[in-house]
Amino acid sequence: MVIACTIWALILKFQSESSGFRDLLEVSVWILIFILSLLLIAVVSSFLMQRYQRSKSVLEAITDRMIIFAWIYVPVGLVSLAIVLVRNLI
DSSP states (O other): OHHHHHHHHHHHHHHHHOOSHHHHHHHHHHHHHHHHHHHHHHHHHHHHHHHOHHHHHHHHHHHHHHHHHHHHHHHHHHHHHHHHHHHHHO
């Protein structure tokens, strides 16, 4: 996910600095490469999850533990956001 976000940020940076049809074509090629790389990551990870059952069980265990953090950090984040909004309005 970090790699995908980094690539997308680089594409947007390049797009903001570009001008003309040639640059638009280059940006289109980079966007196509980005989409194909995401598709490749999805296919490879799907293959690995089906091939190796142990990695699937490890990933499920990690996601189960991450749900606990979501139940803790989402309400704390919302309360923090509300406090910041109230302080900025006052």
